Amino acid sequence: MANKTSxxxxxxxxxxxxxxxxxxxxxxxxxxxxxxxxxxxxxxLAGYPELAVQWxxxxxxxxxxxxGAAVGGARSLFACxxxxxxxxxxxxxxxxxxxxxxxxxxxxCDDPGMxxxxxxxxxxxxxxxxxxxxxxxxxPSEARTFVAEAFAISEKYDTPVIVRMNTRISHSKEDVKLGxxxxxxxxxxxxxxxxxxxxxxxxxMRHAFIExxxxxxxxxxxxxxxxxxxxxxxxxxxITSSVSYCYLKERFPDxxxxxxxxxxxxxxxxxxxxxxxxxxxVVVEELDPFIEEHVKALGIKKAKFKHPSxxxxxxxxxxxxxxxxxxxxxxxxIPVRPPRxxxxxxxxxxxxxxxxxxxxxxxxxxxxxxxSLPPTSALHTCICMGAGVTFNEGLRLAHPKEKIVGVVGxxxxxxxxxTGLINAAYNKAKGIIIILDNSTMAxxxxxxxxxxxxxxxxxxxxxxxxxxxCKSCGADNVDVIDPVGNVKAMEELVTKRLNEDALSVIIAxxxxxxxxxx
Numbered sequence: 001m002a003n004k005t006s007x008x009x010x011x012x013x014x015x016x017x018x019x020x021x022x023x024x025x026x027x028x029x030x031x032x033x034x035x036x037x038x039x040x041x042x043x044x045l046a047g048y049p050e051l052a053v054q055w056x057x058x059x060x061x062x063x064x065x066x067x068g069a070a071v072g073g074a075r076s077l078f079a080c081x082x083x084x085x086x087x088x089x090x091x092x093x094x095x096x097x098x099x100x101x102x103x104x105x106x107x108x109c110d111d112p113g114m115x116x117x118x119x120x121x122x123x124x125x126x127x128x129x130x131x132x133x134x135x136x137x138x139x140p141s142e143a144r145t146f147v148a149e150a151f152a153i154s155e156k157y158d159t160p161v162i163v164r165m166n167t168r169i170s171h172s173k174e175d176v177k178l179g180x181x182x183x184x185x186x187x188x189x190x191x192x193x194x195x196x197x198x199x200x201x202x203x204x205m206r207h208a209f210i211e212x213x214x215x216x217x218x219x220x221x222x223x224x225x226x227x228x229x230x231x232x233x234x235x236x237x238x239i240t241s242s243v244s245y246c247y248l249k250e251r252f253p254d255x256x257x258x259x260x261x262x263x264x265x266x267x268x269x270x271x272x273x274x275x276x277x278x279x280x281x282v283v284v285e286e287l288d289p290f291i292e293e294h295v296k297a298l299g300i301k302k303a304k305f306k307h308p309s310x311x312x313x314x315x316x317x318x319x320x321x322x323x324x325x326x327x328x329x330x331x332x333x334i335p336v337r338p339p340r341x342x343x344x345x346x347x348x349x350x351x352x353x354x355x356x357x358x359x360x361x362x363x364x365x366x367x368x369x370x371x372s373l374p375p376t377s378a379l380h381t382c383i384c385m386g387a388g389v390t391f392n393e394g395l396r397l398a399h400p401k402e403k404i405v406g407v408v409g410x411x412x413x414x415x416x417x418x419t420g421l422i423n424a425a426y427n428k429a430k431g432i433i434i435i436l437d438n439s440t441m442a443x444x445x446x447x448x449x450x451x452x453x454x455x456x457x458x459x460x461x462x463x464x465x466x467x468x469x470c471k472s473c474g475a476d477n478v479d480v481i482d483p484v485g486n487v488k489a490m491e492e493l494v495t496k497r498l499n500e501d502a503l504s505v506i507i508a509x510x511x512x513x514x515x516x517x518x
Contacts (some may be wrong), residue, residue, distance in 0.1 A: 007178040007179055007180050007371065008177075008178055009175045009176060009177055009178060010175070010176055010178055011173055011174070011175055011176070012140055012144075012173060012174070012176045012406065013040060013138070013170065013171055013172065013173045014139070014140040014143045014165060014169040014171065014172060015037070015038065015039075015040035015041045015044060015109075015143075015165070015170045015171070016040060016044045016144045017043050017140040017141065017144040017176045018041055018107065018137075018139070018140075018143040018147050018165070019040075019042075019044035019045045020044070020144055020176070021046065021143065021144035021145060021146070021147040021148050021149075022045065022077050022105070022147045023048050023051065023152075023181060023184060024101075024144075024148065024178075024179045024180065024181050025075065025148040025151045026075050026148060026151070026181065026182045026183055026184040027045070027051060027064055027073050027075050027076070027151075027184060028051065028052065028069065028074035028076060028102075028184075028186065029051070029052045029065070029069035029070075029075075029076040029077070030042060030045045030051060030052070030053045030054075030066060030076065030077045030078070030079070031052075031053070031054050031055075031056045031061075031062035031063070031066040031076075031077075031078055031319070032055065032062050032078065032080060033055065033056055033057070033058050033059045033061075033062050033080065033084060033087075033107075033415065034055065034085075034130075034441050034444035034445070035059075035081035035083070035084045035116070035405065036081060036086070036111070036116040036117075036167075036442060036443075036444055037081060037109045037111055037115075037116070037165070037166070037167040037170040037171055038079050038080055038081045038107065038108070038109035038165070038170065038499060039444045039445060039447070040170070041107060041109075042079055042456065043081055043445075043447075043456070044053065045151075046078075046456045046457050047329060049198065051164050052069075053456055053457070054455070055447060055448065055449065055455070055456045056457060057367045057414050057415060057449070057450060058087055058385075058414075058415040058416055059078075059080045059084040059085065059087035059088040060087050060088050060090060060091060061428070062078055062079075062080070062088070063078045063080075063088035063091050063092060063106070064091050065099075065252050066104065067091060067095050067104055067160070068471060069102075070100045070101060070102050070103065070104035070154075070160075071098070071100065071101055071104075071196060072101065072186070072187075072189055073101045073102045073187025073188065073189065074102050074187075075102045075103045075104075075106075075107045075151055075184060076102070076103070076104050077104075077106075077107060077147075078104075078105070078106050078107065079109070080107070080108055080109070080371070081108070081110075081111060081117065082108055082109070082110045082111060082117065082119075082121050082123050082383065083117060083119065083121070084105075084108075084325040085108045085126065085213075086121055086384075087122075087416070088106075089126075089387075090130075091128075091310065092106065092126075092130055092160070093130055094177060094198050094203075095160050095481045096130045096131055096132050096159070096160060096210055097198060097203055097206040097207060097209075097210060097515065098195060098196050098198060098206060098207075099152055099158035099159055099160075099195065099209075100154065100155065100159065100187070101187050102184070102187060103150070103151030103152070103155045103161075103394055104153035104154055104160045104161070104162055105150045105151060105154060105160070105161050105162075105163055106132075106146060106161065106162045106163070107147070107162075107163045107165060108123045108126070108162060108163070108164055108165070109164075109165040109166060109167070109170050109228060110122065110123050110164065110166045111166070112163070112166055112167060112286050112287055112313060112314035112315075113167065113313050113314040116443070117225045117242025118230075118365060118382060119316065119383065119490060120287065120291060120313075122287040122363050123162070123164050124136070124263060124264065124288070124290045125288065125290065126162060126166055126236050127139050127263070127264035128264065129272065130162075131210050131211075131213075131214055132159060132160055132161065132162050132239070133153060133157070133159060133162065133166070133217050133262040133264060133265065134161075134162045134163075134262075134263045135149065135150050135153075135161065135162070135163045135226065135262055136164045136241045136242050136261060136263045136332055137163070137165065137169060137242075137259065137261065137264065138169065138241065138242050138243055138244075138245045138259065138261070139169065139172075139174060139246065140169065140172060140174050140176055141174060141176050141177065142175060142261065142296055142411055143163075143165065143169060143411050144176055144177075146163060146226070146261065147163055147337040149226060150163050153217075153220075157213055157216060157220075157390035158209075158213065159213060159217075164242075164263070165194050166242060166286070166314075167243065167314070168243045168314065169243055173422055180269060181273075181402075185261050187356060191468045200462060206484070207303075214265055217265050218265040218267075218268070220262070220517060221264075221265050221266065221267040221270075222267045222268075222269050222270055222326070223264050224262050224267075226261035226262035227258070227259070227260055227261055227262050227267050227270060228257070228258070228259045228261065228360075229256075229257070229258050229274055230256060230257040230258075230259070231256045231277060231278075231489075232254050232255060232256050233254045233255055233256060233322070234256055234277060234278045234279060235278070235279045235280065236252065236255045236256065236278065236279070236280050236282070237255065237256040237257065237258070237274060237275070237277070237278030237279075237280065237281050237282070238252070238255055238256070238257050238258070238281075238283075238284055239257075239258045239260070239271065239274065239275075239281060239282075239283045239284075239286060239291060239295060239303075240257065240258075240259060240283070240284045241259060241260040241261070241263055241285060241291065242285070242286065242292075243286070244284045244285055244286055244315055245257065245259045245317070247315055247316065247317045247319075247320045248284055248320060248324075250317050250320075251317060251320045251321065251324075251327035252320075252324070252356070255365055255411045256274075256278050258270065258271065258274040260263040260291065260379070260417070261408040263290075263291075265417055266291075266294050267384065268298060271294075271295065271298060271300070272298060272300065273410075275295075275300045275302060275303065279302075279445040280302060280304065281295075281300060281302050281303040281304065282303070282304045282305075282324055283295055283303055283304070283305050283306070283488075284306060284320070284323055284324065285306075285517055286314055286315050287311060287312075288311060289305065289311065291307045291348040292306075294459070298498075299434070304326060305326070306323045306326065307322075307323075307326055307327060307328045307329065309324075309328045309329035310323055310329050312329075313329075329508065337371070338373060338374060339370055340370055341367065341368075341370045341376075342367075342513055342514065343513075344513035345367075345438075345512070345513055346436075346438055346482075346484045346508070346510035346511070347367070347368045347371060347436050347508075348376070349437070349483035349485075349486075349487050349490060349508075349510075350371075350407075350436055350483045350490065350508045351368075351371040351378045351379070352376065352378075352487060353483070353487060353490050353491045353494055354371075354376075354378040354379075354405065354407075354494075354497040355376050355377065356379040356491065357403070357491065357495065357498075359378075359403045359404065359405050359494075359498075360380055360395065360402060360404045360405075361378055361379045361381075361397055361404075361405055361406075361407055362380065362381045362387070362388050362391035362392045362404065362405070362406045362407065363379040363380070363381055363382050363388045363390075363391075363406075363407045363408075364382055364383065364385055364386060364387045364388040364407075364409075364410075364412055365382060365384065365385050365407055365412065366383060366409035366411075366412050366436075367409075367440070367441075367442045367443040368407060368409055368436045369382050371407075372418070379407060381395075384411050384416075385415050385416050385417075386408065386412060386413075386415060386416030386417045386419070386464070387420075388406045388407045388412070388417065388433070389406050389408055389417045389420030389421055389424065389433055390404065390420040390423065390424075391406060392404060392406025392424075392429075392431055392432075392433060393406075393420070393423070393424045393427070393429045393431075396429065396430070396431050397429075403498060404431060405431065405433070405434060405453045405494070405498075406431070406432070406434065407433075407434050407436060408433065408435055408436070409435070409436050409437075409438070409442075410435055410436070410437040410438065410439065410440075410449070410451050410466065411440070411441045411447075411449040411451070413435050413451075413466065414450050414451055414464065417433075417435075418469065418473060420471040421433060421470060421474070421475065421505070422473045422474060424485040424503055425473055425475060425503055426474065429503055430501055430502060430503055431504070432494065432497050432504045432505075432506060433475075433503075433505045433506070434494075434505075434506045434507075434508055435466060435470075435503070435505060435506070435508065436508050437451070437466065437507050437508060437509040437510075438510065438511055438512040439451070439452055439509070439511045439512065439515060440452060440511070440512045440515045442512045442514065442515070444515060446512065446515055450462075450464040451463065451464040451465075451466050466507055467480055467505075467507060468499060470505040470507075475503050475505045476503050476504060476505070477497060477500070477502055477503075477504040477505070478504070478505045478506065478507070479493055479497075479504070479505070479506050480507045481493060481506065481507070481508060482508075482509055482510050483508045483510060484510045490508065493506060494506065
């Protein structure tokens with residue numbers, strides 16, 4: 001094991017700092033699927049050549065790859081945005097039962113304010129649901145140190161550990177102290193069916209284990225330095241966490257604080273002791289009343305809480321006064337510049353055809369979702385990745401005589417559209433699926449995926465043939481067309497397939513204009 005010594009400072013974002021901290025802590029394997037605001041974690045880790053780092057086809061796969069490495073005895077990390085964690089919930093829930101051999105950290109980056117997301121969920125609740133510990137840094141520097149603590153907690157208590165970030169912490173920058181890497185040998189691969197084969201009998205035994213683990217983790221929460229008490233002016237005390245702590249410190253520098261870095265399980269005794277030491281207690285947190293509900297359950301009568309209107313959107317220093325005073329959120333409508341498809345984007349051609357033909361378009365998540373906005377206004381649903389395929393099937397079952405098509409991106413098709421196409425073929429569905437293939441993950445910054453033929457480190461690899469995949473899934477017709485400069489041919493092709501009793505896939509293939517500039 002190398003000595004962990006100081007190695008200067010660097011101006012890092014929270015995502016970059018977390019990646020650095022994971023590398024310093026002996027990380028071996030990391031996997032993710034790109035998603036704002038988490039993307040830069042894996043991109044940063046890819047800069048360390050000694051690590052095994054991959055963009056996986058979706059979050060479930062990424063979780064299982066990273067978790068498999070942890071079960072195999074190597075410190076590992078999975079990263080995602082909040083909606084990506086939904087995709088990984090299946091293995092997450094059982095991983096809580098099975099535990100780890102080496103440290104396993106689950107990093108989830110929430111997006112208060114929905115800057116680039118289709119919903120505004122609060123991932124802290126996943127800690128309670130999965131019975132896993134949750135750490136919550138409030139600065140990039142803490143992101144670096146907390147992830148090292150997360151690996152240590154994971155191994156000490158035989159548990160995956162959730163580290164919850166958010167947009168501001170992920171993307172804000174500060175001078176971060178650096179350390180050197182600590183090497184940990186990969187543990188021998190030893191079968192342990194009692195622990196890792198989660199059939200009902202063995203799972204019942206492991207459930208008993210995690211209930212005992214929660215008791216130990218709760219005791220740990222009382223003594224860990226991740227939960228900090230700052231006693232100054234005892235007339236006002238805040239119980240808070242994450243970026244809310246930073247905003248409060250800016251506005252109320254002389255107040256007393258209980259900052260919860262080890263968020264769950266809660267440090268009940270420390271919370272009660274802190275409340276008893278100050279005259280007024282105010283709980284301040286973004287989004288859901290996660291801390292608030294627990295403080296209420298502890299029976300702390302003097303505690304004050306934010307107005308329910310602050311359960312949506314993110315905070316900023318200007319709002320903190322209203323939050324602390326318990327005032328209702330004053331929503332000010334200000335002029336905004338709506339997003340739109342980039343000039344020269346190949347999707348303009350496809351959406352112009354869909355608009356002209358007056359089709360009802362089932363879509364999903366990607367830069368092509370902007371086709372729902374004027375002047376095209378030609379995409380009518382957006383729920384989650386892959387739903388452009390499955391919604392098309394469901395809508396056609398409800399309205400078999402309507403002109404309906406499904407739209408999905410190339411990376412999104414690989415992520416979760418393939419299974420939907422198999423389902424459509426198996427259940428004898430008809431209609432058109434259009435894959436808008438711009439040969440990149442454009443909305444998250446131009447990352448590669450299996451159909452591009454390149455890895456996260458831009459190394460050539462096997463390239464998925466989308467047309468052959470669609471045929472293998474059971475599509476009756478698969479057409480590949482460049483819609484840019486061929487709008488009339490695209491219109492004729494869509495019209496032809498609309499009038500056929502078949503399941504057809506049209507791959508509208510033209511590289512992203514930003515990729516071409518690169």
